[in-house]
Amino acid sequence: MEIQKIPLRKSIKFLTLLLTSMLVATASATVYYAMLEQSKSTVAVTPVYFTTGNDSSGILTLGTNNTYASLSLNAYPNATLYYEQAVNLTATAAKEVRLRHVSISPDDGDQSVSNFTSVVFRLIKADSTQVGTLTYTTTGDDWNEPTTPTSYVAIGASEEWTMKIEIKAAAGAYIGISTTIVIAVDVK
Amino acid sequence: MSSNPLFSNTLGRLSVSKEKETPSHKKIRLLRWLVLTACVFLGYSLQSVTGNVYYSIVMRAHGTVASSPVVLGEGTAGNSIIYTNNTSAKVWTGTGDFNYVLNLTESQGFNWKVRLSAFDQSNIDRLYNCSIYIYDGSNSTQILISNGVYSQPTGPWYDLAASGTDYIWMHVETSSAGTSYVYAYLEILTPETTTYARYVITFEIL
Numbered sequence: 001m002e003i004q005k006i007p008l009r010k011s012i013k014f015l016t017l018l019l020t021s022m023l024v025a026t027a028s029a030t031v032y033y034a035m036l037e038q039s040k041s042t043v044a045v046t047p048v049y050f051t052t053g054n055d056s057s058g059i060l061t062l063g064t065n066n067t068y069a070s071l072s073l074n075a076y077p078n079a080t081l082y083y084e085q086a087v088n089l090t091a092t093a094a095k096e097v098r099l100r101h102v103s104i105s106p107d108d109g110d111q112s113v114s115n116f117t118s119v120v121f122r123l124i125k126a127d128s129t130q131v132g133t134l135t136y137t138t139t140g141d142d143w144n145e146p147t148t149p150t151s152y153v154a155i156g157a158s159e160e161w162t163m164k165i166e167i168k169a170a171a172g173a174y175i176g177i178s179t180t181i182v183i184a185v186d187v188k
Numbered sequence: 189m190s191s192n193p194l195f196s197n198t199l200g201r202l203s204v205s206k207e208k209e210t211p212s213h214k215k216i217r218l219l220r221w222l223v224l225t226a227c228v229f230l231g232y233s234l235q236s237v238t239g240n241v242y243y244s245i246v247m248r249a250h251g252t253v254a255s256s257p258v259v260l261g262e263g264t265a266g267n268s269i270i271y272t273n274n275t276s277a278k279v280w281t282g283t284g285d286f287n288y289v290l291n292l293t294e295s296q297g298f299n300w301k302v303r304l305s306a307f308d309q310s311n312i313d314r315l316y317n318c319s320i321y322i323y324d325g326s327n328s329t330q331i332l333i334s335n336g337v338y339s340q341p342t343g344p345w346y347d348l349a350a351s352g353t354d355y356i357w358m359h360v361e362t363s364s365a366g367t368s369y370v371y372a373y374l375e376i377l378t379p380e381t382t383t384y385a386r387y388v389i390t391f392e393i394l
Contacts, residue, residue, distance in 0.1 A: 011215065015222045019229060049245060055383045067245040074254040076385055077273040084382035087247065102246070115253055169253045171272040178252040188242035 047093035048155065048187045053085030053162050060087055071165070075116065078171035085162045089123075091155045095187050099123055099132045100149035102182040108142040115173040119181060122164040123150065131161075134183060138170075152188065257296045258348065258376050260387065263289035263356070278390040283362050288323070288355040290389070292374065294348050301345040301377040302354060304330035304389070308371040312336055315368055317361040318393060322346045324354040331372060336363075345377060360393055368393040 049066035061070040069087050089097065099121060106112055116138050123132035132150030136143060155161060169177075259274035265286035268279045279289045294300060304320060312318070313336040320331040322343070330343030348354050362368075374387040 011219060012222075015219075015226065019226060046243070046245070050247070055378075055381045057381070069245075069247040071247065071249045073249055073251040075251045076254060076256040076275060078271065079256055079273070079275040079385050079387050081385045082383065084384075086249075100244070116251070119249070119251060121249075163247070165249065167251050173253045173273075175253055175255055178250060181249045181251070183247045183249070184244040185247065186242045186244050 045092065046187075048089060048091045048095050048097060048185070051088040051090045051160065053088040055083045055085045056087055059083070073165060073167055075119075075167045075169040075173070077169045077173040080166055080168040083165040083167075086165045087163045089155070089161045089163065089185065091157055091159050091161075093157050094154065096152040096154050097123075097161075098150045098152045098186050099134050100184045100186055101134055101146045102184050104136065104143055104145055104181045105179065111141055112174075112177045113138055113141045113143060113179075115170055115177040116179055117168040117170045118166070119168075119179070120166040121183060122166070123153075124162045124164055125153075125155075126159050126161060136181060149186065152186075255295065256385065256387075257294060257298065257300060258292050258302070258374075258385075258387075259295050260374075260389075261291040261293060261353075263291065265289055265357070276388045278392065279356075279358075280392045280394065281358055281360055282394045283360045285357070285359050287357040289358055290356040291353050292348065292356070293353045294351055297350045299350050299379055300348045301379060302348045303343045303345050303375050303377075304356070304372045305342040305375055306331050306338065306370055306372045309369060311366055311368045312370065314362050314364045314366050315360070315393065316363045317359065318368075318370065319359045320370075320372070320391070321357050321359075322354050323357055324348075324352065330356075331370065333370070348376075356389075358391070362393070366394075 046065060046067055050062055050069040051066060052060060052062070059072050061072075062068070063070070071086055073083065073086070074081055091097075118138070119136040121134045122130050125131055131153040134146045134150065136145055138144065256273060256275050260270050260277045261274070262268045262270055263279070263286070266279055266281040266289045268277055268289055270277045277290055281289065292302065302322065304322065312333055315333045315336055318331070318333040319329060322328045322330055324346075328343060328346040329340065330346075332338070332340035346354065370391040370393070372389050372391065374389055375384050376387070377384040
């Protein structure tokens with residue numbers, strides 16, 4: 001067929017259809033990904049999950065499938081408290097992991113923020129090498145949160161890493177004041 | 189330059205301008221841009237999907253300000269100052285025995301283990317013998333400086349009983365005049381764990 005005989009309008013329609021189908025395909029892919037995120041809590045065994053460490057007794061509660069960890073920590077005024085093994089990370093397959101800040105409360109501007117000096121989360125490999133750190137400090141009533149995730153680091157199958165937490169309250173801090181920090185461990 | 193309009197068109201706009209533009213030229217040019225747009229669109233779409241392949245497990249850390257389990261108290265020898273919340277202190281001594289320069293008292297009714305660990309210093313060359321002990325019926329040598337160098341920077345864990353009190357005392361000999369500083373942590377270990385607190389204690393030795 002000679003190209004001159006292809007109606008221009010039909011070509012445009014065809015390409016518009018092509019682009020639209022690609023857009024639909026892309027949107028479908030995104031939705032499919034989101035569905036995977038939703039279904040992760042129902043997976044029986046995830047390749048990387050939380051486990052108890054040496055310091056977990058009395059401070060750690062694990063959620064379903066060990067994909068959620070809740071820690072209850074103390075902070076002493078004008079002293080630093082170290083939880084060397086607050087919670088562990090166990091891998092059943094070779095993956096890559098990183099730490100990512102999600103949220104912190106109370107929000108900036110709240111007077112109770114100044115009761116804290118710092119909270120540091122350190123991801124420690126089995127050989128004691130530190131491979132990621134999220135550091136939270138305060139300036140007056142505001143938090144200085146980590147703005148970027150840590151780099152992805154390879155974790156081998158059957159390896160068990162730990163999370164070390166260092167927490168310090170300010171001199172003169174009021175007893176009972178609390179903060180909640182939510183961190184994601186991204187796995188790929 | 190070729191006289192073939194199709195060939196000329198592929199070489200660029202300047203070439204085309206020299207030829208008479210036919211309807212097929214317009215179609216080809218339009219199709220070229222549409223295909224290019226489709227490629228860019230496709231590339232962008234693929235990039236977005238690839239960048240989001242991971243899952244997350246979530247950790248929630250709830251920290252609460254609590255009373256420290258061990259509080260520092262002033263000694264009866266040398267001079268000392270206890271800072272806010274009784275969790276850091278500074279001690280001044282000269283030469284001789286100083287029994288005692290600080291005390292540490294358990295305040296929550298639990299057993300703990302304590303030790304001293306030097307983490308910094310200045311001008312300790314003049315310290316011929318600087319020995320820092322924890323005492324509660326028996327001596328535990330915690331920090332030992334002999335002839336200006338550490339022979340023991342960190343002491344062994346020592347029991348601090350529930351509601352009990354331990355004492356820090358020092359023996360100092362110097363080889364010359366001056367002022368030396370030893371910066372140490374008092375580390376308080378929760379038994380059967382690796383959880384510990386650190387208090388900063390500064391020893392100023394004249």
